Amino acid sequence: xxxxxxxxxxxxxxxxxxxxxxxxxxxxxxxxxxxxxxxxxxxxxxxxxxxxxxxxxxxxxxxxxxxxxxxxxxxxxxxxxxxxxxxxxxxxxxxxxxxxxxxxxxxxxxxxxxxxxxxxxxxxxxxxxxxxxxxxxxxxxxxxxxxxxxxxxxxxxxxxxxxxxxxxxxxxxxxxxxxxxxxxxxxxxxxxxxxxxxxxxxxxxxxxxxxxxxxxxxxxxxxxxxxxxxxxxxxxxxxxxxxxxxxxxxxxxxxxxxxxxxxxxxxxxxxxxxxxxxxxxxxxxxxxxxxxxxxxxxxxxxx
Amino acid sequence: xxxxxxxxxxxxxxxxxxxxxxxxxxxxxxxxxxxxxxxxxxxxxxxxxxxxxxxxxxxxxxxxxxxxxxxxxxxxxxxxxxxxxxxxxxxxxxxxxxxxxxxxxxxxxxxxxxxxxxxxxxxxxxxxxxxxxxxxxxxxxxxxxxxxxxxxxxxxxxxxxxxxxxxxxxxxxxxxxxxxxxxxxxxxxxxxxxxxxxxxxxxxxxxxxxxxxxxxxxxxxxxxxxxxxxxxxxxxxxxxxxxxxxxxxxxxxxxxxxxxxxxxxxxxxxxxxxxxxxxxxxxxxxxxxxxxxxxxxxxxxxx
Numbered sequence: 001x002x003x004x005x006x007x008x009x010x011x012x013x014x015x016x017x018x019x020x021x022x023x024x025x026x027x028x029x030x031x032x033x034x035x036x037x038x039x040x041x042x043x044x045x046x047x048x049x050x051x052x053x054x055x056x057x058x059x060x061x062x063x064x065x066x067x068x069x070x071x072x073x074x075x076x077x078x079x080x081x082x083x084x085x086x087x088x089x090x091x092x093x094x095x096x097x098x099x100x101x102x103x104x105x106x107x108x109x110x111x112x113x114x115x116x117x118x119x120x121x122x123x124x125x126x127x128x129x130x131x132x133x134x135x136x137x138x139x140x141x142x143x144x145x146x147x148x149x150x151x152x153x154x155x156x157x158x159x160x161x162x163x164x165x166x167x168x169x170x171x172x173x174x175x176x177x178x179x180x181x182x183x184x185x186x187x188x189x190x191x192x193x194x195x196x197x198x199x200x201x202x203x204x205x206x207x208x209x210x211x212x213x214x215x216x217x218x219x220x221x222x223x224x225x226x227x228x229x230x231x232x233x234x235x236x237x238x239x240x241x242x243x244x245x246x247x248x249x250x251x252x253x254x255x256x257x258x259x260x261x262x263x264x265x266x267x268x269x270x271x272x273x274x275x276x277x278x279x280x281x282x283x284x285x286x287x288x289x290x291x292x293x294x295x296x297x298x299x300x301x302x303x
Numbered sequence: 304x305x306x307x308x309x310x311x312x313x314x315x316x317x318x319x320x321x322x323x324x325x326x327x328x329x330x331x332x333x334x335x336x337x338x339x340x341x342x343x344x345x346x347x348x349x350x351x352x353x354x355x356x357x358x359x360x361x362x363x364x365x366x367x368x369x370x371x372x373x374x375x376x377x378x379x380x381x382x383x384x385x386x387x388x389x390x391x392x393x394x395x396x397x398x399x400x401x402x403x404x405x406x407x408x409x410x411x412x413x414x415x416x417x418x419x420x421x422x423x424x425x426x427x428x429x430x431x432x433x434x435x436x437x438x439x440x441x442x443x444x445x446x447x448x449x450x451x452x453x454x455x456x457x458x459x460x461x462x463x464x465x466x467x468x469x470x471x472x473x474x475x476x477x478x479x480x481x482x483x484x485x486x487x488x489x490x491x492x493x494x495x496x497x498x499x500x501x502x503x504x505x506x507x508x509x510x511x512x513x514x515x516x517x518x519x520x521x522x523x524x525x526x527x528x529x530x531x532x533x534x535x536x537x538x539x540x541x542x543x544x545x546x547x548x549x550x551x552x553x554x555x556x557x558x559x560x561x562x563x564x565x566x567x568x569x570x571x572x573x574x575x576x577x578x579x580x581x582x583x584x585x586x587x588x589x590x591x592x593x594x595x596x597x598x599x600x601x602x603x604x605x606x
Binding site: 014018020039040046047058065066069072073076077080082098101141273 | 316318319323324342345368372373379383384401516535
């Protein structure tokens, strides 16, 4: 079952060196979730051949332009493309008004429903949940209300070993109980332990997105043992003061966050236009957390 | 003296085939004027190495997203780049409110002044004028209030022939009169005709931008003898009915417009996502107006 993250934009507020404003796509079992939608994102979707029609949920972290100025164009293009599937949008409450100012006139004439879910920036909450996946907000520490997002796969039912159904003549009606962990009692009252009938399901994985934010230990409990962490690293270590002033993070702070939450892998992104060459940023992060990688546009990371 | 038009974006409402939403740059004597600012325009400026700081006037034709969704990002980036020069913005009155919704909070804290000039979409008017250039609005025929823009160089003073100043001992004080066309009367009361003292100035040129619009003969008088015409050609000739329904034009209509106003050259643009290959559109326009050219992004046209 696929669970991956594709980088569409890796630049900080000022696009530079062919890096574009923030956006990424989470692919969970071929369902696509977009996080942030900086200017030009719809063109990035074209460039990287992402199937726009498979995106049904868009999460906006905060209302700085480099994280949402592409949203209006994407919403408009969906209309031109005659989209019919509902589109769920999660973001700060004011985002709904902003959309209305631009497309208010024809919002009700769109061929699809745009369903807005305001995010409360005061405490973490569940934004999306179904049988496979749960998406929670993360409270970040930025100049304006900002939330991150953590995507957690749910523990799937145990996997039935097909041969055992035949061997023990297990009726269809009890299969779900066995998948949920029950033993099987056969017609002669013999108990067949669950461990003989099932295999462990795939281990559930998780991905957390934290951008934009200053170094933010208050979220560490919530993010313990996340498999893949995307954390902004707008600046290098020597700019820690500037980073703090602008409520951004350094490479070192991103790496220490990954270490503190016991992540397996870290992607750093949201690079300042100061930096043409990003290798020094990767090297710096790796010093503190060896499994650190640069957010390179077009690149896909397995969770 | 340079007078040219550089194409930044050539796509219709739906970006496709690596074509981007509408924007172009008019360079008049190394002063840059932007017309329309579709999503991603600031990245196009980077791509084509246009000096952002030299753009002091932005004209927005109408409030469909593909003509202005890039404006907010550009305005924001100017702040990040610490721009200090005034920026003049011309567009439909509602544009000012739209900007306020996004950047209202920090509009007064920007390091430069953003000066908004509302455009009246009911009758042509002068939007900009100085010694060299005049910019007028053109009333177009689209689904919502839309104006085009015509850039007219002014007739410059006649060019003084330097040798004649020495030959006739012409005092500095009358030079401007001679440049304006006066004859020179020397100390012995001899009249030296202006034609002997001056050469004709450079012929003033003009450029008109018409997008988006249905076929629009009501503007032909205003645009007579324009040197270079940019006219949208969203569709090919066989889609005339669709074009009319959407208040867009066909290649043929763009070409007939160029012919009717006696233009020297036509650029067609704003191509529908229907068309991957644009050569047939160029061929079709050339049938009716041989000096027709495609708006190719990055390409610069002399006026």
